[in-house]
Amino acid sequence: MREIKTVTILGANGAMGSGSAGVIAAFGGAKVHMLARDVEKAKQGIEAAVASVKTDTIRARMIPGSYDADLEKAVAESDWVFELVAESYEVKEPINTRIAKARRPGTIVSTVSSGLSIGRLAKAYDEDGQKHYYGTHFFNPPYKMILCELVTHSGNDKKVTQALGEYLEKVLGRAVVYTNDTPAFAGNRIGFQLMNEVAHFAEKYADKGGIALMDEIMSGYTGRAMGPLATADFVGLDVHKAIVDNIYDNTKDEAHETFKLPGYFQKLIDAGKLGMKSGGGLTKVVKHPDGKREKFVYNIKTGEYDPYPKFDIPFIKEARQKIKDSDYKGAMDVVKNASGFEAEIARYFISRYISYSLSLVGEVVDTKENTDGAMGFGFNWVPASAFVDFLGGPKETIKLMEASKIPVPKLLKDAKEGKKFYELGDKLDARSLFKG
Amino acid sequence: MSEKVFVLGGEQTDFQRNWTKEGKTFMSMMREVLDDALEKVGISYDEIKRLNKENRVAVFVGNFDAEQYANQGHLGAFLTEVNPALFGVPGARYEAACASGSVALDAAITHIRAEDYDLAIVLGVEVMKTVSSSVGGDFLGTAAYYDKEAKGVQFPFPKLFGKLADVILERYELKEERFMDALAEISRINYANAKRNPKAQTRTWFMNKEHAMARGGANNMAVGGRLCITDCSQVTDGAAVTILASKDYTKEYAKKTGRKIDDIPRVKGWGHRVAPITFEAKKQESVGDKYILPWTRQTVKDAYKRADLDVKNIDVFETHDCFTSSEYAAISAFGISEPGKEHIAIEEGTIDFGGKKPINPSGGLIGVGHPVGASGVRMMLDLYKQVTNTAGDYQVKGAKNGLMLNIGGSATTNFVFILGK
DSSP states (O other): OOOOOEEEEESTTSHHHHHHHHHHHHTSOOEEEEEESSHHHHHHHHHHHHHHHTOGGGGGGEEEEEHHHHHHHHHHTOSEEEEOOOSSHHHHHHHHHHHHHHOOTTOEEEEOOSSOOHHHHHTTSOHHHHHTEEEEEEOSSTTTOOEEEEEEOTTOOHHHHHHHHHIIIIITOOEEEEEESOTTTTHHHHHHHHHHHHHHHHHHTGGGTHHHHHHHHTSGGGSOSSOHHHHHHHHOHHHHHHHHHHHHHHOOSTTGGGGSOOHHHHHHHHTTOOBGGGTBSSEEEEEOTTSOEEEEEEOTTTSSEEEOOOOOOHHHHHHHHHHHTTOHHHHHHHHHHOOSHHHHHHHHHHHHHHHHHHHTBTTTBSSHHHHHHIIIIIIOOOOHHHHHHHTTSHHHHHHHHHHTTOOOOHHHHTOOTTSOOOOOGGGOOGGGGOOO | OTTTEEEEEEEEOOTTOOTTTTTOOHHHHHHHHHHHHHHHHTOOHHHHHHHHHTTOEEEEEEOSOHHHHHSOOOGGGTHHHHOGGGTTOOEEEEOBTBTHHHHHHHHHHHHHHTTSOSEEEEEEEEOOTTSOHHHHHHHHGGGSOIIIIITTOSSHHHHHHHHHHHHHHHHTTOOHHHHHHHHHHHHHHHHHHHTTOTTOTTTTSOOOHHHHHOOSSTTSOEEETTEEGGGBOOBOOEEEEEEEEEHHHHHHHHHHHTOOGGGSOEEEEEEEEEOOSSHHHHHHHTTTSSOSSHHHHHHHHHHHHHHTOOGGGOOEEEOOOSBHHHHHHHHHHTTSSOTTOHHHHHHTTTTSTTSSSOBOTTOHHHHHOBOGGGHHHHHHHHHHHHHTTOOGGGOOTTOOEEEEEEEETTTTEEEEEEEEO
């Protein structure tokens, strides 16, 4: 097992920086240099780290510092430098140049990024540095969301990758998913495909219920705690745009067109309506003088906010009841057999999600367990392979895909009938991700 | 005794799950765990139908307090909701506070021993995340003498087991620092063990010795005298099933599944004793006794006697560590150490995962979580896994005999079972 005794965190005051530092200091027992623009911010990061993992015992081994005064000294004595500064080449590249100069041979350097090229960032380093350079994509908040996408590039050494993976898994308690250096990696590529295409459908069916209707169709019975558009509103429409634009510009796959940002998203972003963090976006909550809260949803046609509607869609009700009773296959049978355009949309997106997840095996990840892990641990969505089983196996799933005119991935065509397709087993009980 | 009742296996739910948040109930939990258990053991619902025609199968449901947590009684009848194959199968609910799972096991074992049935499905179940922790704490107070020990008391059980810690310290004239260090070590071991258990509630939680020692303050609050959060098990939602069988059925089963009957573990011994219900009465009664919980010790002795075994024959223990103080007292009750010298066994690593007498390789209640009515059944399932070498990452090497201690109330209802091959 690789020994990591001293770590430098750059971007220690951000939510992800402080949360990751908390995990490293607590689970890893490491001494952590907490670097930010100034020492005061770094000190705030230490308090946030303590609060995130709820143990005062880490405070004594966290050392505040600033980039200007402390970066070189901290990096020189570190076994791992974890860089979490702002998500752009303009900010990350100069800082990597400084790290590269101060770094000892053998020191691991990694970055948190939702989609920048790890190979390009690694170019700031000499051969040993490139060998030890990774993407370690943690999810927020790191103590609760245990996924870590470990992103490798062509310059890495397999032995170092294995040792780092073991450390992340066994010491830091992460669910490690190995991904290649491709735009947005695995979790966000799959997650934002679905979210963005659902957003397009909301526009297409704006007259029938738009945003609220799509989230109802894609609600808990389809294996997620939060609707895809509620998720976009939660992460922020600006962040959503940055991710889908990056994928759109840098990939060319079967779902390419679905990554185009919908016009109304841009309109909302231009108006500063970025989602929950800015007090409103696709939805907003208004607090009335009597203390009652009322939820509104953006009307794509009128540009106004309407009261959030309630829906009464019989097949969804029926499927939810089955999930409530832990009859998951029964719920999927309801979805398979229901009629009406809402059921067609549900079938289309379930098919799309499974198809797209599995289609990335070979390009983004080496095995389907990696995409399954990314979606299960990172998004709390039922993984694609588990869906195949709940739908009754590969043949039934292929039927569904063909009916929805969704491409059938080779992995599914080649799958053996009568054998469990989902292989994460006890690691992740996929049933727990359906909501009744 | 040891040739009468066999254990064929079972399954538990993931104790990290919050079923209310998932929009599911105790009922969905029963359905999932029974389906999983039967699949794992390799018994179909058709087989149950067949046995039921001949009145050879029964179900035993352990549950503490569904009335308050889920507004539902009569849980023994609820397996009929799981599958129509269970229509007509005799079934009832058994309750003895945190030992509810064990009283259900005891009933099942007794019926099989009496040759009433050939197959017994024992299912322990509790949903607890339906209410806030303070409301749940009050519900749990009914496992003590509510009027005298729990009414108006916030979190009564940590306080009762905090008193046990006080008595241990005073009676054995221990140095406080050494004693508290030993309790912290119990915490550390249970959390560390739980990390290897994929169904444990705390498998992703942070805990180490340093944190367990840092008692007091907002991050490790005192909740019961000397005991802080890290000294407590935490309640959760969960269910567990173990399936017991007569020798005749086990022979049929072994043949069908291609196993040898000698490889299937059997219940070798049991003990069941009830101590005075209030903690004060327990304390008074034990004055002058070597053991602070003499009835717990007696239960263990009864089980050893019935099994014709002793501590030297037991390779693995699952104990009721509702609090670190209860596991501490159990060490001498098992005979691992002399009473008053439990801390030495802890310091020497005897009860650690790789020690001579490992306790709670699963993580115990502190690590796995404590869905009250399910805990006893979960312990039996863990003994099964250990003695059949199927515990995966938390397997104790070469375990042949295992012992479980499950207690209800403040060590009031005591149940011990010994399982081995």
